[in-house]
Amino acid sequence: MNPSPPRQCAAVVLTNERGEVLLVRQAYGGQFWGLPGGVVDPGETPLGAAVREAREEVGAEVALEGVVGVYLLQGGGWPDIQAYVFAGRVVAGEPTLAAPEELSALAWCPLGRWPSPLVPDALAAWEDLRAGRRGAVRTVQRHLTLPGAVTLG
Template sequence: MTHTPKHIVAAAAYVTNDQGQVLLVKTYHRQDTWELPGGQVEEGETLEEAVIREVEEESGIVMAITGVSGVYQNTQSGVMVIMFVGKMMSGTLRTSEETQAVQPFPGSV
């Protein structure tokens, strides 16, 4: 017997550059807000692989994970997000099919 999953697992990241700015993206899905890059974990993918892939896909930035800041759950949508902390290592800021804008903003942890 197969059961439908009760949760969707996603990974997102608070990624900073050497100046302490945090990377934020504006998606086409939610055009009125800036948010941390991230997305759904694909089957067979680790949480770490997922967040690194999502950050690069959405922003062009390759990140290094430095920690985990928390696990968050939206009970209405069934989404559970593991929030990573990381540093920008390489890449060039760019938009993607998912993002209409990508920009570093002043930030602090």
């Protein structure tokens, strides 16, 4: 029997004219900070999910401009997740809190001066952007325990 593929999520790195990155804070669980994004729905592509999630979460239309990285997130007591992080830009609308049931805050932050706690895919994307890498494909070990996680062992 083959194991099922990991769940997929997609996010987008949006920057403004000052080079700041848009971060959003979850209104649930550990209230982690991260990039606009979420789960890839059945029948949806990661690209489509990143655009849809940005629209739903921050009320802006975005254009994707490349791949920052594809990360297999492992550990932390949660199942593996395949995370797709894209670079993008706002093409219509001004980012606002469009999903207050999901998000409690948004902030434009200088690259690398991000609030904590930060979700693992956003941290991995920041590391790759800081190192000048685009299109990274790698496994990322979670070094935090997500709320509701089951500790094994």
